[in-house]
Amino acid sequence: KAGNLMYFNNPMWPGEAHSLKVENILFQGKSEFQEILVFESSAYGKVLVLDGIVQLSEKDECAYQEMIAHLPLCSIESPKRVLVVGGGDGGVLREISRHSSVELIDICEIDKMVIDVCKKFFPQLYVGFEDPRVQLHVGDAVEFLRHVPEGKYDAIIVDSSDPVGPAQELVERPFFETTARALRPGGVLCNMAESMWLHTHLIQDMLSICRETFKGSVHYAWASVPTYPSGVIGFLLCSTEGPPVDFLHPVNPIEKLEGNLKCGRELRFYNSEIHSAAFALPSFVRREVSIL
Ligand code: AAT
Secondary structure, three states, X not given: OOOOEEEEOOOOXXXXXXXXXXXXXEEEEEOOOXXXXXXXXXXXXEEEEEOOEXXXXXXXXXXXXXXXXXXXXXXXXXXXXXXXXXXXXXXXXXXXXXXXXXXXXXXXXXXXXXXXXXXXHOHHHHHHHHOOOEEEEEOOHHHHHHOOOOOOEEEEEEEOOOOOHHHHHHHOHHHHXXXXXXXXXXXXXXXXXXXOOXXXXXXXXXXXXXXXXXXXXXXXEEEEOOOOHHHEEEEEEEEXXXXXXXXXXXXXXXXXXXXXXXXXXXXXXXXXHHHHHOOOOOXXXXXXXXXX
């Protein structure tokens, strides 16, 4: 109800809840895949919730979308072909469109209703779909990737929901193997990788699968996103065997991108200093993900 706090509880973060004050419920519905809710919050603007989990808020979406797009794309020279998995709100597409070297942006989102709802309520994210380089594929990314020709993409960005529901397979070994196959030598993968405070086991599992699957480099980075559980979110960055990728020192710095300067939208979170800083890990994380 308006004026009440909405609590977010989930077995993914047992023993705690986070909450936001509701101004107005704007949309509530059920798609073939999940429950979709959009509400106006008092402190964070409009919020998109899928199956009871906050996916984005207007106030802090910049941190997540800018990081998940530019960490990989600024780490390689002139990325041309990019695949987005999930990301039906369009925010990651909006960020990729700052890169004028990019010629093709494929997106595979499982849930058409997410796209339609975001078109209506989040025009500043949906704008990403208006880039003529974008090709939308509605379907399960696991299936989509099986049919992608080997070596097609320079970068794959997995902007998926948590591994409960339709995104379960997106953290499993066969999925990582197909992404590695779909990347060119020296291509990069950036995967949403949960919270270092809550999910060290999951992160550890993803890292060990990726260390076996990706013969280039594998790194973990993180950023602050206040509306995600525990207030942080991680990113898993991997490169395939080929020209080496030094994720920590971007070779394609955003500050020099013409497309970024011309697009008329300023970055709110990402810059080259944040890029390098994102790979600095707290000591307990270093130990737990054995990066020492
Ligand atoms: N940029 C907003 C953040 C998201 S949205 C995740 C999207 O992934 C959803 O639209 C969901 O429908 C889509 N998705 C889930 N599973 C699949 C699949 N198998 N194939 C294609 N798309 C899928 C993520 C926020 C992360 C929150 C962290 N707690």
